[in-house]
Amino acid sequence: MEQFSLLAPEILLFTGGLVIFLIDVFARDRTDSGRGYATLALFTLSVAFVASLFQTYAFFELEVAQKPAAVLNMLEIDLFAALLKAPIILVMILITMAGSTYMNKRTERRGEFWSFFVWVTLAMSAALSASNLIMLYVAIEFLSITSYLLAGFLRDNQRSAEAGLKYFLYGAVASAAMLYGMTFVYGATGTLDLKGIAAYIAANDTSVLVPALLPATMFVMVGLGFKATLAPFFQWAPDTYDGAPTPVTIYLSTASKAIGLAVTARVFVVSMNALLVDWVPVMAGLSILTMTMGNLMALRQRDVKRMLAYSSVAHAGYLLIGITAVAAGTESYMDGINGLLIYLIAYMFTNVGAFLVVMVLEERANRTDIGAFEGLYRRAPALAVMLTVFLLSLAGIPATAGFWGKFFVFGAAVQRQYFWLAGAGVVNAGIAAWYYVNVVRVMYFGERETDAEPVSMPIGMGAVLVVCTLVVFWIGLYPDPLIEWATTASEQLLSVGS
Amino acid sequence: MVPLQAYLTLAAFIFSCGLYGALARRNAIAMLMAVELMLNAVNINLVAFWRYGPNREDLAGQTFAIFVIAVAAAEVAVGLALVIAIYRSRKTVYLDEIDLLQG
Numbered sequence: 144m145e146q147f148s149l150l151a152p153e154i155l156l157f158t159g160g161l162v163i164f165l166i167d168v169f170a171r172d173r174t175d176s177g178r179g180y181a182t183l184a185l186f187t188l189s190v191a192f193v194a195s196l197f198q199t200y201a202f203f204e205l206e207v208a209q210k211p212a213a214v215l216n217m218l219e220i221d222l223f224a225a226l227l228k229a230p231i232i233l234v235m236i237l238i239t240m241a242g243s244t245y246m247n248k249r250t251e252r253r254g255e256f257w258s259f260f261v262w263v264t265l266a267m268s269a270a271l272s273a274s275n276l277i278m279l280y281v282a283i284e285f286l287s288i289t290s291y292l293l294a295g296f297l298r299d300n301q302r303s304a305e306a307g308l309k310y311f312l313y314g315a316v317a318s319a320a321m322l323y324g325m326t327f328v329y330g331a332t333g334t335l336d337l338k339g340i341a342a343y344i345a346a347n348d349t350s351v352l353v354p355a356l357l358p359a360t361m362f363v364m365v366g367l368g369f370k371a372t373l374a375p376f377f378q379w380a381p382d383t384y385d386g387a388p389t390p391v392t393i394y395l396s397t398a399s400k401a402i403g404l405a406v407t408a409r410v411f412v413v414s415m416n417a418l419l420v421d422w423v424p425v426m427a428g429l430s431i432l433t434m435t436m437g438n439l440m441a442l443r444q445r446d447v448k449r450m451l452a453y454s455s456v457a458h459a460g461y462l463l464i465g466i467t468a469v470a471a472g473t474e475s476y477m478d479g480i481n482g483l484l485i486y487l488i489a490y491m492f493t494n495v496g497a498f499l500v501v502m503v504l505e506e507r508a509n510r511t512d513i514g515a516f517e518g519l520y521r522r523a524p525a526l527a528v529m530l531t532v533f534l535l536s537l538a539g540i541p542a543t544a545g546f547w548g549k550f551f552v553f554g555a556a557v558q559r560q561y562f563w564l565a566g567a568g569v570v571n572a573g574i575a576a577w578y579y580v581n582v583v584r585v586m587y588f589g590e591r592e593t594d595a596e597p598v599s600m601p602i603g604m605g606a607v608l609v610v611c612t613l614v615v616f617w618i619g620l621y622p623d624p625l626i627e628w629a630t631t632a633s634e635q636l637l638s639v640g641s
Numbered sequence: 642m643v644p645l646q647a648y649l650t651l652a653a654f655i656f657s658c659g660l661y662g663a664l665a666r667r668n669a670i671a672m673l674m675a676v677e678l679m680l681n682a683v684n685i686n687l688v689a690f691w692r693y694g695p696n697r698e699d700l701a702g703q704t705f706a707i708f709v710i711a712v713a714a715a716e717v718a719v720g721l722a723l724v725i726a727i728y729r730s731r732k733t734v735y736l737d738e739i740d741l742l743q744g
Contacts, residue, residue: 277705284712288719298726305741308723312672312736315716316663319679322709323656326683330690335701382742 149212149220151194152228153268159187160261167254177253181243184257188239188264192232195268199225203628216336219274221639222632223484227405228268230488231398234495235264241499241607242390245506249297249388256296263289263394270402274413276325276335279406280318283370286402287314290395294387306386313379314369321366327359337414338639344417356418361425363410371403373463374433377456381440384452389502392448396455396498397491404462408483412469413639426467427564434460434571442578448501448511450578454537455494457575461552462486464568468555469637477555480633485625486548489536489618493545496611497533500526503600516582517589523598525605527586529612534579536615539572544618547626648689656682669724669734673717680713 147154163183202222212220239260247253266289270282291314295307329335331352332343344352365376372380384392411422437457444450465483503526504515520527536543549572556565618625655678662675684706691702728734 277701277708280705281708281712284716288712288715291719291723295723295726299730301727301730302741304723304726304730305739308669308727308739309742311720311723312669315673315676315720316660316679318716319659319663319676319683322683323679323686325705326652326686326690329687329702329705330694333695335705386742 146212146214149198149214150218152191152198152232153265155191155194156187156261156265156268159183159191160258160265163187163254163261164258167252167258170254173251175253177247177257178243180254180257181239181247184261185236185239185243187261188232188236191264191268192229192236195225195229195232199229203631213274214272217275217278218269218272220272221635222628223405223409223480223636224268224271226484226628226632227271227401227487230491231267231271231401232264234398234491235260235394237495237607237610238390238393240603242388242393242502243603244601245502246388246390249300252296256293259289259293260390263293264398267398267402271405273406274337274409276328276337279337279410280322280325283321283366283402283406284318286399287318287370290314290391290399293391294383294395296391297388302386303388306383309379310383310387313376317366317369317376320362321369324359324362324365327355328363331355331359337410340414341417344414349418349420353418353420356415357420360415360418364407364429367403367407367410368429369403371400371407371462372433372456372459373403373429374436374456374460377433377437377459380456381449381452384455385446385449389448389498389505392452393495393498393502396452397494400455400459401487401491404459404466404483404487407463408466408469408480409636411466412480412636416469423467423561426463427561430460430463430467430564431567432460433457433463434568438571438574438578442574444578446512447516447582448498448505450582451494451497451501454575454578457571458486458490458494458537460571461549461568462490464556464564465552467564468552468559468561476630477551477558478630478633478637479552479555479559480636481626481629482548482551482555484629484632485551485618485622488625488629489544489548489615492611492614492618493533493536493543496608496615497530497537499604499608499611500530500533503598503604506600507598513582513585516586519586519589519598526598526600526608529608530586531583532612532615534583536619538576538579540576542616542619544615544622546619547622551626645689645693648685652682652685652689654682655679655685667736669727669736672736673720673724677713677717680709684709 163180202225266286273279273282291307291311294310295304297303332340369376384396434457437453441450441453465479469479501511505511508515536545539545539549553565553568659675659678663672666672687702687706
């Protein structure tokens with residue numbers, strides 16, 4: 144029973160998704176407004192969110208629950224997972240609230256959509272905790288396959304179908320490569336358990352294991368890098384983000400990317416640290432490549448949705464600095480993993496907000512190019528101000544959430560004396576600020592469409608945007624609790640790894 | 642007895658064929674078949690490593706192989722559905738002609 148209570152959020156998500164799916168199967172009502180399904184999804188996600196909050200709270204407050212708990216030797220319910228699980232479920236709640244009208248208007252198979260939407264959350268929370276390569280593969284594949292479906296969900300819309308197909312073809316190859324790497328990890332160490340792998344490496348001669356495990360880990364990195372949109376596996380991302388239904392784009396660019404990076408962190412910190420290989424050149428190279436390519440491509444975009452897609456690739460590059468600069472066992476204040484956690488949480492809420500504003504304009508004018516934003520301040524002051532906040536947070540301006548993410552991630556690199564890596568990050572942040580501020584400039588000083596009617600938005604959308612803005616300012620102005628939680632979580636994860 | 646290297650070499654050969662097919666072919670169906678080859682190579686590896694490995698009683702490698710087979714089936718079902726959705730509207734499965742999204 145003890146073990147089942149640990150799985151409460153997952154069990155709730157599974158049941159909720161199943162209920163929606165079964166109602167849809169038996170009702171078979173294509174004319175249904177879909178509001179009921181969306182409400183059910185919202186309810187399920189909210190209950191799971193409360194359950195995951197309790198879980199996080201138990202880890203922090205109750206002395207007995209300080210140790211991570213393993214479930215069936217497959218899942219590791221620890222602070223690192225709990226601290227990301229609650230924000231990720233909250234992000235899915237926000238997307239449901241804001242995106243239900245958008246989605247229900249565009250498809251007839253509403254029940255299917257919302258049940259998959261709940262299940263994709265289940266896949267993400269399973270992937271966060273996975274501590275065995277089988278579980279890791281199944282969870283990531285569950286997430287991927289559901290995401291392919293959701294990205295191509297509007298099958299009569301050519302752009303959506305194309306987005307789904309491109310995502311699928313890249314994803315299938317990447318996951319096969321990841322599996323091939325996993326088989327060699329299994330062959331070299333004789334176990335699939337992440338901690339077992341670490342124990343085996345620690346007990347045996349690493350000079351024999353390195354020739355097998357080093358290429359194997361690189362193959363695993365292909366699959367994880369695909370999920371996290373790291374260079375050179377990010378080509379699917381802009382196309383898929385552009386063509387997929389916007390609510391799907393939002394979770395792909397935030398929650399799903401967070402999973403890719405969190406799983407990478409767990410695999411490398413827990414199982415591969417003992418290999419004593421210098422990962423820094425590889426990881427740092429990937430990181431610099433990812434952020435530079437993401438930013439350079441984003442600079443060229445005339446379409447704001449596509450620009451945000453490329454900028455989210457660049458953010459994956461900054462986030463990878465956190466994993467590169469992991470400093471286990473030192474007394475440092477910024478150990479890389481806490482930077483990763485802070486950055487991920489800050490980035491998720493910021494990016495959700497930014498994409499939602501784009502979605503409001505897409506709903507109104509059916510276009511997302513920069514022209515649609517001209518003079519937005521005069522037509523919809525609240526919307527323009529909120530988008531400004533989100534863009535400044537993405538750029539990493541102080542007093543917004545994004546600043547603390549960048550501060551801790553770059554700080555970790557500086558603390559480990561990787562000045563060139565931190566320098567590359569800062570230069571890239573400068574480039575990125577250019578195209579973010581350009582959108583802000585167009586919104587306030589753009590001339591066209593001054594006579595266009597004001598932009599209105601549904602109440603749900605407005606509420607979600609306000610929540611995102613508040614979170615951005617809350618983390619930006621009062622980051623102490625988040626920093627403390629993230630540091631505790633990263634200490635726990637790093638103590639397992641060393 | 643056949644040495645482990647023989648199985649690994651076979652798997653590496655099949656995996657390379659699959660990878661080449663996945664990267665070189667422009668036909669979505671052919672790419673799907675190539676990915677299946679890669680997954681089969683993975684299964685050969687898993688079972689061979691289990692057979693020659695130290696913990697034969699825990700069945701981890703075989704279990705993993707069964708999961709890979711099951712998940713691959715789900716993946717192909719979704720993949721073919723996506724290809725059919727594209728084919729209905731575009732009348733092609735060649736990726737060079739599926740180019741609405743770019744830039």
